Amino acid sequence: MGAGMTPEAAIYTFLSSFSIPAYASTSVPDQDDPLWQGFPYLTYDLVLGEAMDVEINMPVNLYYRTESEAEPNAKVREIHDAIGRGGVLVLCDNGALWIKRGSPWAQALDIEGEDEMVKRRYVNINIEFLTSY
Numbered sequence: 620m621g622a623g624m625t626p627e628a629a630i631y632t633f634l635s636s637f638s639i640p641a642y643a644s645t646s647v648p649d650q651d652d653p654l655w656q657g658f659p660y661l662t663y664d665l666v667l668g669e670a671m672d673v674e675i676n677m678p679v680n681l682y683y684r685t686e687s688e689a690e691p692n693a694k695v696r697e698i699h700d701a702i703g704r705g706g707v708l709v710l711c712d713n714g715a716l717w718i719k720r721g722s723p724w725a726q727a728l729d730i731e732g733e734d735e736m737v738k739r740r741y742v743n744i745n746i747e748f749l750t751s752y
Contacts, residue, residue, distance in 0.1 A: 630716065639660055641663065647662055659691070676745055727739070727741075
Protein backbone atom coordinates (compact mmCIF):
# COMPACT_ATOMS: atom_id res chain seq x y z
CA MET A 620 0.00 0.00 0.00
CA GLY A 621 1.43 3.33 -0.80
CA ALA A 622 1.73 6.47 -2.80
CA GLY A 623 0.11 6.42 -6.20
CA MET A 624 -3.13 5.37 -4.51
CA THR A 625 -6.08 7.59 -3.66
CA PRO A 626 -7.24 7.57 -0.03
CA GLU A 627 -10.32 5.64 -1.17
CA ALA A 628 -8.15 2.99 -2.84
CA ALA A 629 -5.84 2.84 0.19
CA ILE A 630 -8.81 2.15 2.50
CA TYR A 631 -10.10 -0.56 0.16
CA THR A 632 -6.63 -2.13 -0.16
CA PHE A 633 -6.15 -2.18 3.61
CA LEU A 634 -9.54 -3.77 4.25
CA SER A 635 -9.04 -6.26 1.41
CA SER A 636 -5.82 -7.49 3.01
CA PHE A 637 -7.73 -9.70 5.48
CA SER A 638 -8.44 -12.56 3.03
CA ILE A 639 -12.17 -11.91 2.71
CA PRO A 640 -13.95 -9.76 0.10
CA ALA A 641 -14.37 -6.10 1.10
CA TYR A 642 -17.20 -3.99 -0.28
CA ALA A 643 -18.15 -0.38 0.22
CA SER A 644 -21.58 -0.59 1.86
CA THR A 645 -23.04 1.13 -1.22
CA SER A 646 -21.59 -1.52 -3.55
CA VAL A 647 -22.41 -4.94 -2.09
CA PRO A 648 -23.44 -7.20 -4.97
CA ASP A 649 -26.73 -9.08 -4.80
CA GLN A 650 -26.33 -12.75 -3.98
CA ASP A 651 -27.44 -13.69 -7.52
CA ASP A 652 -24.88 -11.31 -9.10
CA PRO A 653 -21.83 -12.98 -10.71
CA LEU A 654 -19.61 -10.60 -8.69
CA TRP A 655 -20.98 -12.04 -5.42
CA GLN A 656 -18.24 -14.06 -3.74
CA GLY A 657 -20.33 -15.41 -0.87
CA PHE A 658 -19.64 -15.52 2.83
CA PRO A 659 -17.57 -14.36 4.62
CA TYR A 660 -17.26 -10.72 3.56
CA LEU A 661 -16.98 -7.28 5.08
CA THR A 662 -18.57 -3.94 4.32
CA TYR A 663 -17.42 -0.46 5.21
CA ASP A 664 -18.95 3.02 5.15
CA LEU A 665 -16.36 5.00 3.19
CA VAL A 666 -15.32 8.23 4.90
CA LEU A 667 -13.02 10.94 3.56
CA GLY A 668 -11.20 13.83 5.18
CA GLU A 669 -7.98 15.78 5.12
CA ALA A 670 -5.23 17.06 7.37
CA MET A 671 -6.42 19.05 10.39
CA ASP A 672 -9.74 17.16 10.51
CA VAL A 673 -10.50 15.23 13.66
CA GLU A 674 -10.41 11.43 13.58
CA ILE A 675 -13.33 10.13 11.56
CA ASN A 676 -15.17 6.94 12.52
CA MET A 677 -15.54 4.37 9.74
CA PRO A 678 -17.84 1.47 10.63
CA VAL A 679 -16.86 -1.94 9.29
CA ASN A 680 -19.25 -4.91 9.36
CA LEU A 681 -18.13 -8.51 9.04
CA TYR A 682 -20.60 -11.17 7.90
CA TYR A 683 -20.07 -14.91 8.31
CA ARG A 684 -22.47 -17.76 7.66
CA THR A 685 -21.55 -20.31 10.31
CA GLU A 686 -22.85 -21.98 13.45
CA SER A 687 -19.69 -20.98 15.30
CA GLU A 688 -18.86 -17.63 16.87
CA ALA A 689 -15.15 -18.52 16.63
CA GLU A 690 -14.65 -17.63 12.95
CA PRO A 691 -15.96 -14.06 13.06
CA ASN A 692 -14.27 -13.49 16.42
CA ALA A 693 -10.94 -14.66 14.98
CA LYS A 694 -11.23 -12.25 12.04
CA VAL A 695 -12.04 -9.37 14.42
CA ARG A 696 -8.90 -10.30 16.40
CA GLU A 697 -6.82 -10.42 13.18
CA ILE A 698 -7.92 -6.89 12.22
CA HIS A 699 -7.37 -5.73 15.82
CA ASP A 700 -3.82 -7.06 15.81
CA ALA A 701 -3.04 -5.64 12.34
CA ILE A 702 -4.02 -2.15 13.47
CA GLY A 703 -2.10 -2.47 16.72
CA ARG A 704 -2.28 -0.35 19.85
CA GLY A 705 -0.85 2.77 18.17
CA GLY A 706 -2.58 2.35 14.85
CA VAL A 707 -1.16 1.70 11.41
CA LEU A 708 0.02 4.24 8.86
CA VAL A 709 -1.14 3.60 5.30
CA LEU A 710 0.50 5.69 2.59
CA CYS A 711 -1.59 7.25 -0.15
CA ASP A 712 -1.51 10.16 -2.58
CA ASN A 713 -0.67 13.45 -0.85
CA GLY A 714 0.19 11.82 2.49
CA ALA A 715 -1.07 8.97 4.61
CA LEU A 716 -4.00 7.57 6.57
CA TRP A 717 -3.53 6.82 10.25
CA ILE A 718 -5.91 3.93 10.89
CA LYS A 719 -6.71 3.33 14.57
CA ARG A 720 -9.00 1.22 16.71
CA GLY A 721 -12.23 2.91 17.69
CA SER A 722 -14.18 2.42 20.89
CA PRO A 723 -15.85 0.17 21.57
CA TRP A 724 -13.66 -1.91 19.31
CA ALA A 725 -16.22 -4.49 18.21
CA GLN A 726 -19.74 -5.71 18.92
CA ALA A 727 -21.59 -8.88 18.00
CA LEU A 728 -24.94 -7.87 16.55
CA ASP A 729 -28.08 -9.82 15.81
CA ILE A 730 -29.51 -9.50 12.31
CA GLU A 731 -33.25 -9.51 12.82
CA GLY A 732 -35.19 -11.50 10.28
CA GLU A 733 -32.05 -13.02 8.74
CA ASP A 734 -30.76 -16.56 8.63
CA GLU A 735 -29.72 -17.44 12.20
CA MET A 736 -26.43 -18.83 10.86
CA VAL A 737 -25.37 -15.36 9.65
CA LYS A 738 -23.10 -13.78 12.26
CA ARG A 739 -22.36 -10.04 12.16
CA ARG A 740 -19.57 -8.13 13.84
CA TYR A 741 -19.65 -4.32 13.97
CA VAL A 742 -16.11 -2.93 14.20
CA ASN A 743 -15.19 0.69 14.94
CA ILE A 744 -12.22 1.96 12.98
CA ASN A 745 -11.06 5.57 13.22
CA ILE A 746 -9.07 7.27 10.48
CA GLU A 747 -6.99 10.39 10.79
CA PHE A 748 -6.28 11.80 7.35
CA LEU A 749 -2.73 13.10 7.11
CA THR A 750 -3.36 14.29 3.57
CA SER A 751 -4.36 17.26 1.51
CA TYR A 752 -7.55 16.39 -0.31
